[in-house]
Structures are given as structure tokens and as C-alpha cells.
Amino acid sequence: MGKIHPSHADHELELKSFEKPYTCDGCKEPGFGSRYRCELCNFDLHKDCMFASPTTHHDFFRNSTLKFLFQPPEYRSCEEGRRYCDACGKPIKGFVYHDEKKGWDLHPCCRNLPSKLRVDDVKFDLCEKVLSKCLWCNKKKREGTVSGVRGWTYVSKCKKHHFHVNCATEMALEGWDKGTYNEDYSLALQKVELPIQRHNRNQRSGNKFIRMVKVFFKTIAAILLGDPTITLTCLLVELVAK
Structure with missing residues (x-):
């Protein structure tokens, strides 16, 4: 049975597994193997993007709560004009866990x-x-x-x-x-x-x-x-x- 996700509300997403890489339509980062997919729209989500929690924590950021966002917040102090993941160092292009006070960001998979x-x-x-x-x-x-x-x-x-x-x-x-x-x-x-x-x-x-x-x-x-x-x-x- 498929599941609906707010980022793709028109069709249900079903758990699929293929031995080839894909780009997650949530966080825009690479994935491989199992994913939640809409065949009609060629739409894929990591499991961690599909079932993102409203807030999360990471031991690396002590006493900090990161909030899940569908889009990265604006970052005016960066010359490149965009945010980056503090874990992997790559730009944030989609789903992200963000700490408003500290400005920290994590891709959904990187938080694991x-x-x-x-x-x-x-x-x-x-x-x-x-x-x-x-x-x-x-x-x-x-x-x-x-x-x-x-x-x-x-x-x-x-x-x-x-x-x-x-x-x-x-x-x-x-x-x-x-x-x-x-x-x-x-x-x-x-x-x-x-x-x-x-x-x-x-x-x-x-x-x-x-x-x-x-x-x-x-x-x-x-x-x-x-x-x-x-x-x-x-x-x-x-x-x-x-």
C-alpha cells in the first residue's frame, strides 16, 4: 500500500528497490537501493526524507534542536548565496534539518x-x-x-x-x-x-x-x-x- 507525502500530494509513493543510483527529489542528494517512488512522475524519496521527523538532535551539536524544513532558509552572509550541510559540506538544495539559533544544517541522511x-x-x-x-x-x-x-x-x-x-x-x-x-x-x-x-x-x-x-x-x-x-x-x- 502506498503512502502520501506533502511534497508529492497528487500520487502515493510506494517502497521500491533497484540496484542503481538515483537523486532524491526531497533533499536532492544521491541515493541507492530502496526508496519511496512514484512511477508516474519518476519521483523518489530517501526513507529518511519520506519519514522526516519535525525536529531532531545530533550529538555533534550538543543542546541543539534542528527543525525539519522543505526548503533551506535564506543565507545572506555566504558569498555563494546558499547554505551547506555541516556534515558532508555539500550545498543544501532541498529538505534540511536547520537550527535557527546556531545556523547549523544537516541533510536528512547525514543526521544519522x-x-x-x-x-x-x-x-x-x-x-x-x-x-x-x-x-x-x-x-x-x-x-x-x-x-x-x-x-x-x-x-x-x-x-x-x-x-x-x-x-x-x-x-x-x-x-x-x-x-x-x-x-x-x-x-x-x-x-x-x-x-x-x-x-x-x-x-x-x-x-x-x-x-x-x-x-x-x-x-x-x-x-x-x-x-x-x-x-x-x-x-x-x-x-x-x-
């Missing part, structure tokens, strides 16, 4: 990012300031983010491992793009050498490191793409582990 994460035997914390380069993109500032905004980064307790939140999504979608025109998508992925593999090619601890990266990206990409059962992510992290 845990403030602490344990991967294998490595503990990670969400951080705002980045002192080292991301081990995926090899940069401090993530490309495609608003000028001067890096977004959140997961940093290990030992300070050796830094990962941009947004890199997990880009990594998954890059894998899809490389396999789009190949009949066997998993085979296409296996032929791709990822930067993280080149980075650790000659290190003795590479296998353990890659295993940790495998679980990390599987977890974060599933959250950001709106589907914890994402098949694409599983395929991709299997590639990373090889």
Missing part, C-alpha cells in the same frame, strides 16, 4: 551519522577540523563542497586515519559509473584500482588497513545513500579488500 564509530579494533570520532589529508581523496578539503567548508571527518583515536564523510558516497557512486556500460558490474569493479589500494600497496600492514577501510566505507556509504542494505556498497568494499 554516528558521533563515534568502532571499526575492527580502531575507534573513530567525528571531527570538524582536519589536520591531515583524507586517506581516500588525499586532500584536506573535499572537492565539490562550499568554499571554506570541509564538512565532518572521521578521525581515528590514534590520529593516523582520516576520512571525509562525503568521500564514502563519492567512492560508491564512482564505482557505479565505472561499471555502467559493463554487463557484469561486479567484474567491472574488480578491474578498478582504487587510490586507497595504491596508497598501501607496499605496506606490510596493508591487509589489516584495507579490511578496516572496507567496513568503514560500507557503514558510512550505507547511511549517506539512505539504504543500510545497499548491494553496491557491499560489492565496492569487497573490491577494496582485494
Whole structure:
């Protein structure tokens, strides 16, 4: 049975699942796997956009309440003339959780990012300031983010491992793009050498490191793409582990 959403009141949306990426018509961010969809209008919503709560909280913003909005509020103090997500650093184009007093913003899927994460035997914390380069993109500032905004980064307790939140999504979608025109998508992925593999090619601890990266990206990409059962992510992290 379908469900009505205020942003698409003319038709019911039904839960669907396809192994291909899509753009959510709510937050305008990438998604993969299950989504709420209107076939007549080619309209899709992340589950988190479909069932957004009126208000939410995040451990990163202590004592703060963020209110759900269908459109981002005006932001006159930004040179680009638009708001950005404090988690991933990407511009806000649609649905958003916003704190009026502090000016903080989160995409609906980004609000699910845990403030602490344990991967294998490595503990990670969400951080705002980045002192080292991301081990995926090899940069401090993530490309495609608003000028001067890096977004959140997961940093290990030992300070050796830094990962941009947004890199997990880009990594998954890059894998899809490389396999789009190949009949066997998993085979296409296996032929791709990822930067993280080149980075650790000659290190003795590479296998353990890659295993940790495998679980990390599987977890974060599933959250950001709106589907914890994402098949694409599983395929991709299997590639990373090889």
C-alpha cells in the first residue's frame, strides 16, 4: 500500500528497490537501493526524507534542536548565496534539518551519522577540523563542497586515519559509473584500482588497513545513500579488500 507525502500530494509513493543510483527529489542528494517512488512522475524519496521527523538532535551539536524544513532558509552572509550541510559540506538544495539559533544544517541522511564509530579494533570520532589529508581523496578539503567548508571527518583515536564523510558516497557512486556500460558490474569493479589500494600497496600492514577501510566505507556509504542494505556498497568494499 502506498503512502502520501506533502511534497508529492497528487500520487502515493510506494517502497521500491533497484540496484542503481538515483537523486532524491526531497533533499536532492544521491541515493541507492530502496526508496519511496512514484512511477508516474519518476519521483523518489530517501526513507529518511519520506519519514522526516519535525525536529531532531545530533550529538555533534550538543543542546541543539534542528527543525525539519522543505526548503533551506535564506543565507545572506555566504558569498555563494546558499547554505551547506555541516556534515558532508555539500550545498543544501532541498529538505534540511536547520537550527535557527546556531545556523547549523544537516541533510536528512547525514543526521544519522554516528558521533563515534568502532571499526575492527580502531575507534573513530567525528571531527570538524582536519589536520591531515583524507586517506581516500588525499586532500584536506573535499572537492565539490562550499568554499571554506570541509564538512565532518572521521578521525581515528590514534590520529593516523582520516576520512571525509562525503568521500564514502563519492567512492560508491564512482564505482557505479565505472561499471555502467559493463554487463557484469561486479567484474567491472574488480578491474578498478582504487587510490586507497595504491596508497598501501607496499605496506606490510596493508591487509589489516584495507579490511578496516572496507567496513568503514560500507557503514558510512550505507547511511549517506539512505539504504543500510545497499548491494553496491557491499560489492565496492569487497573490491577494496582485494
